[in-house]
Amino acid sequence: MDMIHVKDIVKSYGRLPVLNDVSWRVKPGQFWGIIGPNGSGKTTLLNLISGVEKPDQGEIVLGGKPLASYRRKELSRKLAVLQQDGLPPVPFLVREVIEMGRFPFQDWRGKESDENAVKLLHEIMEKLELKELEDRPLSMLSGGQRQRAALGKVMAQQPEIVLLDEPTTYLDIRYQMHFMELVSSWQREEGLTVVAVMHDLNLASLFCDRLLVLQEGKIAAEGTPDEILSSETMEAVFEVKTHIVSHPDVGAPQLLLKTEKRLSINERG
Numbered sequence: 001m002d003m004i005h006v007k008d009i010v011k012s013y014g015r016l017p018v019l020n021d022v023s024w025r026v027k028p029g030q031f032w033g034i035i036g037p038n039g040s041g042k043t044t045l046l047n048l049i050s051g052v053e054k055p056d057q058g059e060i061v062l063g064g065k066p067l068a069s070y071r072r073k074e075l076s077r078k079l080a081v082l083q084q085d086g087l088p089p090v091p092f093l094v095r096e097v098i099e100m101g102r103f104p105f106q107d108w109r110g111k112e113s114d115e116n117a118v119k120l121l122h123e124i125m126e127k128l129e130l131k132e133l134e135d136r137p138l139s140m141l142s143g144g145q146r147q148r149a150a151l152g153k154v155m156a157q158q159p160e161i162v163l164l165d166e167p168t169t170y171l172d173i174r175y176q177m178h179f180m181e182l183v184s185s186w187q188r189e190e191g192l193t194v195v196a197v198m199h200d201l202n203l204a205s206l207f208c209d210r211l212l213v214l215q216e217g218k219i220a221a222e223g224t225p226d227e228i229l230s231s232e233t234m235e236a237v238f239e240v241k242t243h244i245v246s247h248p249d250v251g252a253p254q255l256l257l258k259t260e261k262r263l264s265i266n267e268r269g
């Protein structure tokens with residue numbers, strides 16, 4: 001069965017068509033990257049899958065059940081979302097914020113239903129190296145540390161599907177890699193289904209097993225990074241000329257932008 005089935009979706013904002021007849025299937029345990037130029041409809045597609053937006057036509061089905069028929073807590077157990085700036089710098093403590101991820105497992109009194117929850121929260125903080133930060137308020141953390149706490153909250157939610165919207169945008173190069181490795185190991189350990197909007201195509205190539213390419217609200221291509229990351233597709237979709245090289249360690253395709261000049265040397269000398 002498909003974990004996510006996007007069926008014949010049409011979505012407009014006013015008169016602006018944003019997604020036009022998009023159909024797509026995601027199998028359980030897959031790690032998809034959604035790529036495409038600015039304004040191609042990536043975030044809108046993610047918002048439709050998470051139920052934040054409603055389609056004008058078509059339907060989203062999660063785990064065989066229409067999204068529209070999920071109750072709120074039931075949906076929170078199925079699916080979690082992490083935005084590019086996952087948590088605002090509010091005065092809540094890291095520990096408290098991660099505990100908030102347990103909301104779908106609490107009854108109306110706020111009582112936790114899983115007796116192993118304390119152990120789970122402890123393991124998450126260990127794994128994300130948040131132990132030494134657990135009593136710090138989010139307002140006293142760096143953007144990268146806050147994004148790790150946001151991932152902790154989402155992990156505490158124990159969803160089957162995680163939607164990530166440009167999750168590494170504000171992270172430095174080390175934390176970009178670290179964050180993607182954390183998501184990837186969580187995905188493999190739990191058989192999680194991941195859909196991530198990615199602007200960094202080289203990171204997408206390293207971590208995603210499938211890529212969906214959106215262009216002007218339509219699916220331009222879908223396939224493995226080896227199939228998708230070609231000079232032809234990059235030029236057709238992003239209007240850039242690229243060299244595609246094989247990553248020396250793992251063989252995944254990596255992009256280099258073609259250029260005539262190296263301005264830092266040739267011009268500024």
Ligand SMILES: Nc1ncnc2c1ncn2[C@@H]1O[C@H](COP(=O)(O)OP(=O)(O)OP(=O)(O)O)[C@@H](O)[C@H]1O
Nearest residue numbers: 013014016018036037038039040041042043044045
């Ligand atoms: N709430 C909204 N109201 C009106 N128009 C919107 C709204 N949200 C998005 N749009 C428009 O829909 C189109 C697609 O936006 P979307 O955010 O889905 O693109 P994207 O591929 O995620 O872009 P980016 O790479 O720039 O984040 C854009 O033209 C955008 O201006």
